[in-house]
Amino acid sequence: MDAKFFDNWTNQLRKGVLELCILNDIRARKSYGYDIVRTLARIKGLVIETGSIYNILARFKREGFVETSIQKSPDGPPRVCYTLTKQGEEMIVQMNSHWQAISAVTNSIKESRRRRKK
Numbered sequence: 001m002d003a004k005f006f007d008n009w010t011n012q013l014r015k016g017v018l019e020l021c022i023l024n025d026i027r028a029r030k031s032y033g034y035d036i037v038r039t040l041a042r043i044k045g046l047v048i049e050t051g052s053i054y055n056i057l058a059r060f061k062r063e064g065f066v067e068t069s070i071q072k073s074p075d076g077p078p079r080v081c082y083t084l085t086k087q088g089e090e091m092i093v094q095m096n097s098h099w100q101a102i103s104a105v106t107n108s109i110k111e112s113r114r115r116r117k118k
Contacts, residue, residue, distance in 0.1 A: 014046060020099060021046065022056055023084070023092040026066060032079045033057060057082060065091055 021043070025036050037053050040046055060066045065088030071081045084092065 018046065018048060018052070019056055020092075020095050022053065023060070023065065023088065023095065026082050027084050027089070027092050031082050032071075033082070034079070036082075060088065064088070 018040070021040055022036055025031055025039055031039075033054055036057075037048070037050050040048050040053070057066065060082075061068060064085055066082045067085050069081045069083070070078045073079045
């Protein structure tokens, strides 16, 4: 097996999935950056770097997908809270739909190959 190829492939896949996961997490609830990092760190195989999450969040804000507000924190300094904008909601609907279609096609191909081998 070509480890270099596999590592590159998983890194590319992870980038897109990470963006999808971040937007879905924000869609589910108002989220702080650190909360997003903790949630995504629990997903096996989704190796993340904290800086990557914040870079993606900054890009989502520039793109108009999220808006931020400052919330007081009882545990320390104020936190930046992320919520989806209408444009972000429309984007996550499209992204989820596309992801589901890709997953369905991938599973269909995999299953048809499995049936042909029998």
